[in-house]
Amino acid sequence: MSQEAENVNDSTRIEQAEMVAYLDGELDVQQVADVEKRLSEDSEYRVRLQQLQQAWDLLDELPRSKGDEQFTRSTVEIVVVKAREEAERRAWLPRLGGLLLVVGVSLAGYLLSWQLANRDNRQLIQDLPVIEKMSQYKQAESLEFLRMLVKEGVFETEGKDGL
């Protein structure tokens, strides 16, 4: 497109924007006076403005929605119910977090106490052979005496767990 044609296009666009702004009541007093002066002098300009207005008026043909009380009420109900559900979901998050924390702490406590309790039991199980023969061991005078008896093979028939 030549420079001249571009300039014509720009000037047409500016002129159209002024006409539309005039119809929309967006011009200041001086601009309104300028447009009205041109309207009184230039019939082609007047026709173009009328065409813009006529196309604008045709928009009145678009159907308009009609509301009723029932429709309004149902919208209010839907919105309030949705908002309440969202608020409840949001309120549940910290509660759920707290609940998970309590469950976690309880589980950790249970595992710890189970570990501790089992440690004592394991020791008891390990010491069980000695405990079972504790009454016999008590009859020996000393540890040295018992070791001597072991050496002489007194406990060999009773298995290795005997001592």
Next chain:
Amino acid sequence: MVSSIVATSDTTLKKYEELDPDVRLMLQVRDDHAAAFEELVARYQVRLISIFQHSLGEREQAEDLAQEVFLRVYRARKRYIPSSRFSTWLFTIAHNVASNARRSRYRRREVQVTGRSTSSFSASPLAQMIEAASGLHPTRRLDRTERAQLVHLAMETLSDRQRMALLLSKFEGMSYAEIGEIMELTTSAIKSLLSRARGNLRDILQPYVTNGAMPGKTRNRGRTDKEFPPESTDSLVERDDESTSEVD
């Protein structure tokens, strides 16, 4: 400095509270007055549905989107600070909701289009309507329903932004400054956007206005071929790719 900002925002708050009854209603909604919320819904629901319906084209979706707007309003009620007219705030939310809806619609459309051959696409609805009506009765005038359909299809040929600006201007009687606030564009950009939108509408609808014929069937008597574009409706539409450019 801080005190002056606080004083200014207090003044603004008072100004809008005094001038705009809907701001007063919204402040009551903030204080959990159910009746005030119902009143706002009653005042704006139909207006929102109209904007959504003419912007996106489907009544059912328009109703859902209007509910979505009120849900957002209700959710935000505790944080509401009146810094503009209530309608400006509400339609800003509506504009965002409409933009989101359009984005998800385009995404859905992209998925549907994938795998289709281009030959399966038909002409635009406006072109179809032109062919159908003119083929049957070339010279008859359109009835009211057809006129509404024609205008609706002409609206569809506009870009999303042109359409939204046009609807806010026509149906809500908003100023360029208010539309600019809602669409996050300068007043000059809105002036340019609306000028192009109305120019496009005029180009498409003028044949009907002139002699009651469907667009594209007759040429405007007052214009030369050079001035009047070819009969394809697509080529009649001036897009607003450069819509943020300013015309002064």
